[in-house]
Amino acid sequence: MEKELKYLDFFKKRSTLRRYSSSEEVSDETLTALLEAASHAPTTGNMQLYSVISTRDNDMKERLAPLHFNQPTVKGCSVMLTFCADLRRFEKWCEQRNARPGFRNYHSFITALIDTALFAQQFVTLAELNGIGSCYLGTVTYNAEKIAEILSLPERVVPVLCLTVGYPEDGTGFPPASDRIPVNGVLHKETYKDYSKDDIDRLFEYKESLEESKRFVEENSKETLAQVFTDIRYPGKMNEEVSESFSRLVKDKGF
Amino acid sequence: MEKELKYLDFFKKRSTLRRYSSSEEVSDETLTALLEAASHAPTTGNMQLYSVISTRDNDMKERLAPLHFNQPTVKGCSVMLTFCADLRRFEKWCEQRNARPGFRNYHSFITALIDTALFAQQFVTLAELNGIGSCYLGTVTYNAEKIAEILSLPERVVPVLCLTVGYPEDGTGFPPASDRIPVNGVLHKETYKDYSKDDIDRLFEYKESLEESKRFVEENSKETLAQVFTDIRYPGKMNEEVSESFSRLVKDKGF
Numbered sequence: 001m002e003k004e005l006k007y008l009d010f011f012k013k014r015s016t017l018r019r020y021s022s023s024e025e026v027s028d029e030t031l032t033a034l035l036e037a038a039s040h041a042p043t044t045g046n047m048q049l050y051s052v053i054s055t056r057d058n059d060m061k062e063r064l065a066p067l068h069f070n071q072p073t074v075k076g077c078s079v080m081l082t083f084c085a086d087l088r089r090f091e092k093w094c095e096q097r098n099a100r101p102g103f104r105n106y107h108s109f110i111t112a113l114i115d116t117a118l119f120a121q122q123f124v125t126l127a128e129l130n131g132i133g134s135c136y137l138g139t140v141t142y143n144a145e146k147i148a149e150i151l152s153l154p155e156r157v158v159p160v161l162c163l164t165v166g167y168p169e170d171g172t173g174f175p176p177a178s179d180r181i182p183v184n185g186v187l188h189k190e191t192y193k194d195y196s197k198d199d200i201d202r203l204f205e206y207k208e209s210l211e212e213s214k215r216f217v218e219e220n221s222k223e224t225l226a227q228v229f230t231d232i233r234y235p236g237k238m239n240e241e242v243s244e245s246f247s248r249l250v251k252d253k254g255f
Numbered sequence: 256m257e258k259e260l261k262y263l264d265f266f267k268k269r270s271t272l273r274r275y276s277s278s279e280e281v282s283d284e285t286l287t288a289l290l291e292a293a294s295h296a297p298t299t300g301n302m303q304l305y306s307v308i309s310t311r312d313n314d315m316k317e318r319l320a321p322l323h324f325n326q327p328t329v330k331g332c333s334v335m336l337t338f339c340a341d342l343r344r345f346e347k348w349c350e351q352r353n354a355r356p357g358f359r360n361y362h363s364f365i366t367a368l369i370d371t372a373l374f375a376q377q378f379v380t381l382a383e384l385n386g387i388g389s390c391y392l393g394t395v396t397y398n399a400e401k402i403a404e405i406l407s408l409p410e411r412v413v414p415v416l417c418l419t420v421g422y423p424e425d426g427t428g429f430p431p432a433s434d435r436i437p438v439n440g441v442l443h444k445e446t447y448k449d450y451s452k453d454d455i456d457r458l459f460e461y462k463e464s465l466e467e468s469k470r471f472v473e474e475n476s477k478e479t480l481a482q483v484f485t486d487i488r489y490p491g492k493m494n495e496e497v498s499e500s501f502s503r504l505v506k507d508k509g510f
Contacts (some may be wrong), residue, residue, distance in 0.1 A: 003287065033263060097479035123296065190309070200348050
């Protein structure tokens with residue numbers, strides 16, 4: 001007899017929160033308690049290769065906002081968190097203990113990036129379980145060089161994820177969950193089963209049928225929803241420019 | 256008046272599970288339900304740039320085990336999950352919809368890697384909330400080329416995280432939580448405050464004081480715990496070799 005699974009609905013109904021209460025703040029005490037619990041997320045070899053910089057100061061928000069394309073969520077949030085892949089702390093420890101760290105390479109950056117993402121997501125989940133919402137800002141890697149400067153990030157520390165955090169506005173709460181493709185479009189058993197033309201049609205059918213998707217296509221004068229992604233939201237030229245600036249930063253920070 | 260925070264203890268007490276029940280399996284139904292709920296994790300632009308390959312077949316486990324350094328958790332688990340950064344599905348959709356994707360670059364790989372990590376960690380948390388344990392295998396990136404071959408991963412699909420999954424052994428349950436450095440060693444307010452020598456001593460003091468740590472030092476005939484990390488567990492030469500093979504695979508897959 002199958003056990004009944006718990007929490008499925010809570011996780012399926014979660015959503016990104018972009019508009020926050022102006023009256024209720026996420027206190028330092030709350031933030032610290034959530035981050036402390038989140039730091040028990042899995043981490044490679046228990047090295048905890050990350051740091052997080054909190055931004056509450058209005059002047060700091062003003063300086064960071066344009067680097068996040070002036071998304072209103074930056075100035076409107078209670079606190080912004082910039083999660084960084086951080087080898088610095090661990091290496092300092094090694095050096096103080098007569099050990100020679102060998103982490104100035106690509107793989108160590110990937111390891112730290114994964115550590116950081118697991119920590120950030122653990123924080124997001126803990127926050128949501130406590131009625132606190134958040135929004136990841138992909139822009140953190142677009143302008144990582146300038147963000148690193150403003151946050152005084154030293155060598156060996158690279159910003160990789162960013163969150164705005166706050167309680168929902170009074171009365172509005174969290175928005176409805178957004179669509180996902182059917183899980184059998186993501187899960188492959190034993191080996192990767194490549195997608196046929198029909199598979200792709202079937203997997204993206206629901207997303208394409210949404211009124212919101214149709215509006216995106218119309219507002220952007222495109223033929224298909226996919227073109228909104230490739231031409232407007234994530235154009236190749238931009239991805240290439242960001243690739244260049246971000247990999248330059250990663251190298252500058254000693255990876 | 257501060258709200259009381261929930262779930263802190265659960266998250267602080269979570270731990271990696273390496274030994275699984277041989278009688279109780281994580282059924283396909285349970286696995287799919289957990290993955291489906293986990294797929295509602297945040298994802299860049301709702302693109303879901305990931306896939307997951309499940310391994311239950313004993314022959315497949317036999318073939319994969321040596322690539323994970325024969326960690327007993329591979330053959331002992333109910334199911335193994337290899338999480339992959341996957342641009343293939345999304346690009347196929349774009350191409351079928353007369354859109355030209357521009358994701359063959361470094362930044363798009365990083366984006367997919369983060370998407371994948373958030374999805375994997377959401378699965379881990381959901382599993383734990385349902386009494387199912389797991390263990391990340393960092394070895395997935397060490398031998399990613401061979402793993403990609405065995406799992407038939409096509410172009411645009413790169414294995415980045417791996418989990419073994421199962422219920423705890425009867426009577427033993429989950430091990431105690433492992434140590435973390437104090438949260439104020441991870442959180443920086445407004446700007447990065449660099450670590451002094453005293454800070455480092457203080458942050459790592461507890462870890463160094465543990466009996467387990469002292470045993471590692473002794474068993475490996477080292478002077479300090481840090482040397483166990485730099486000389487035995489994560490030596491520079493190995494990190495550099497993995498950097499080379501993993502970045503070669505990422506390039507081979509079209510990033």
